Amino acid sequence: MDPILLGKGLTDDVAVTLLPKYGNRHGLVAGATGTGKTVTLMTLAEGFSRIGVPVFMADVKGDVAGLAVAGEGGDKLARRAAEIGVADYAPAASPVVFWDLYGKLGHPVRTTVSEMGPTLLARILELNDTQSGVLDIVFKLADDRGLLLLDLDDLRALLGVVAEERKAVSAEYGLVSAPSVAAIQRALLRLSRDGGEAFFGEPALELADLMRVNHDGRGVIGILAADQLILKPRLYATFLLWLLAELFETLPEVGDLDKPRLVFVFDEAHLLFDDAPAALKQRIEQVVRLIRSKGVGVYFCSQFPDDVPDDILGQLGNRVQHALRAYTPRDQKAVRTAAQTFVPNPKLDVAAAISRLGTGEALVSTLQDKGVPAPVQQTMIAPPRCRMGAISEPERMQVRAASPVGMRYDTPVNRESAAELLAARVQAASTQADAPAARQDGEGGFGQKVHEFLFGTKRRQGAVEAVAKQTARNVGGSIGRSVGNSIGKSVGGKTGGKYGGQIGNQVVRGVLGQIFGRR
Template identity: 65%
Template sequence: MGNILIGKGEVPVHLLGKYGNRHGLVAGATGTGKSVSLMVMAEGFSRLGVPVFMADVKGDISGLAVAGSMNEKLAARVQQIGVEAYANEASPVVFWDLYGKLGHPIRTTVSEFGPTLFSRVMELNETQSGVLDIAFKLADDQGLLLLDLEDLRALLGFVAEHKAEISKQYGLVSPASIAAIQRALLRLEQQGGEEFFGEPALDLADIMRQDMSGRGIINLLAADQLILKPRLYSSFLLWLLSELFERLPEVGDLEQPKLVFVFDEAHLLFDDCPPALQQRVEQVVRLIRSKGVGVYFCSQNPDDVPDVILGQLGNRVQHALRAYTPRDQKAVKTAAETFVQNPKLNVAKVIGELAVGEALVSMLQDKGIPMPVERALIAPPRCRMGAITPEERAAVRARSPVGAKYDAAVNRESAYEILNKRASESAAEPAPPKKGETRPAPAPAEKPEPEKPSKLDEFLWGTKRRQGAVEAAAKSATRTVANGIGRQILRGLLGGIFGGKR
């Protein structure tokens, strides 16, 4: 009870549910069985009632949604390992897809994604990133909702038109930087990024569900196409991890995790990662354990993960590595040194000898002490070990509990509509008098003129017209609420981690 059978060496090896939030690593060369190990873990957590979120990079993990079939080889493995009450069965699965083709669309708003992740996805330089920060800060101050890429494009256009006034208040904004950001935004749209930004935005509660029988839902993100845009893939998963960190309360150590988050192709997260960003990721991994979330990295080599994070990963499954190159030899050495040594095993030698379906395994045991490494046969999953058909996927998607909520996009009033409306109103105002033309002087004001607003406020909120005392108070209250909303909706990257919302 509360344990997951991973495999068997000289003794059975279990992942203890109460240490499932101590994070983990599944590593090994291509074709050595990493996907099967991930499926065994996902099934095990699901049976414990723990929801799982993981990416399906090759499409083969989708087999979790369908029961497997028994054969002689599988029966022999079950008997050899001693799996109790083994029966082929499907797990409760919900399919997601940023592009909305192989699963429910998964969306977030531009505001929630934040300027730093946008800078990383669009490969902006430091100067361009600074201009994007200014644009987001302006939207925050003016209470402009940034929901989709249309809103961001409209905001950038507004910044370009009012660059002189904005430069005085926020810092220098150059047309060249804005143009570069707009070009990068166009590339992001062409890559399908526009499908990801919008509403309804993902509600974290919908990936932390159980089915009617109490089993945790396994959320599979279709990533076979997304992985071709590695920066978008890694930035999306990083955003989701940061949202979990920001929004979930502290719970300490539970009997089992509230959610298990699997980061496949983990090297993509750290490739070309700025030092400041890597430092924040390290901080997340250290602290998110106390919020009941276990993070499991999957990659080919252990040294794809920085040492500081690698030291936080208590549950290890190491499949075969082939030491053909100096880098491979270094990876083997790194993997061997990170295990608690077993005097019966030459770890560095065994890593190169492991067959498919075998792994070196070390899990946290009682009192959180890592066990000596075991050479183990990995237990077989109960689902299909392979991809499902389009018809089977459609059937699973049709009975999904969240399809009605996410399949239809919503487009409410936001920055694009507000800025276009104000531009139309501004164009409809009377033109200023021409040189030499005289116009009747306005009647003297019965009440003192309010404080003159800035040009930005005039454009956005129509404050050129005179205000009575009641109207001025109402407008002031409206602006206060709008600015409050802006502060609530707008985050930089990993908002809570960078010291709060912007």
């Protein structure tokens, strides 16, 4: 397989190339702002794409998107290409798919809360150790109760459960304090305000869509729009680290291949390691060291070589160092560090050359036969065939319209998960609690109160009935005596009056009994 031409060595007048079979040995592109790092990355991406290797890279400034459009050409670029020895140089576009966490400049990139995991999520949320421990408990509780954590609503709902059942959860999983839960909820609010709400959900990104090859056999270049994302450095760095970890955990072991299965470019690499805890740095080192056997090459891009920790820097076999201006003690130290990372060339003073490099020139050393680093060469970098600059909105829309994955990711999906299940359980419990109240409403609830208002309570009705009976007896006795006297007079004598009163009382009680409901 033909090597990837990076440029022409000015030191020994030789072609400087990168062998595809060592493309998975990782690399570093470093240099000060404005020295040509982005153009070098575009040349690398085009070279890998032409041999059928997919590439994923971030577009921090907006000019990497030019890979999707053919360059303007011109005599100057043609003369440079001819001087370097680029065969049949002609402007050409590369197959590109645009991605964007916010879904504005490309297809939305989503993952689920469960896939992100508590460790990386805690770093995005900037939690301390205690709060991170509570987040670990939340994820464990979700697993034990069979609840899917897909989006931030699911995580909020489960945090509510933890807060409500804090004593029981603390007894089973470990101490959970109300301030820690509140701190996580506030951090989620900040993440949501920064646009992280759109990042968590479905359909989640499938790694196979980052490893596509088009019908011409060229590797598709995935470009992540990061001009706004870079303003949230924790989110930017953690997303790319998550993606790298997903590749490591998902892809099978393939050993050494003729060419990489994927090349992953990590621009602004210093953001990955700033304020990263020791455990996370160790994890990054492990992934970088072992992902080579998965067929993935990782290329870091930053201003200074020492932005990358030494343990990881030692894993990077292919080096491209653009100019560094030694204006400050920090710059002078960086120059010495960069010079020490290259295989010496007797014809070149590396430390002095780093400060004298012009735009579009770099010190390059790549792995050659048997994986041995070649002596460093002062190199004129080959020009890319694409546009070296930003593209217009209509051009971007045209590329998106022809994308093979647009239909899969452009429409969000919200399936049943923790938030919906917990809400349904609360609703079911509320309905069950309302059922006895509804039965009571018929027997002694609102309807009973209306009945009592109109007709009185049973106690009041009994009192009224007792009064009525007493009144009946009193009235009946009077009326009965009057009636009896009348009857007695009619019958005659004292005897007639006695029996007439008894008869009169019976008559009146019978009549009043009918009035007051006696049977």
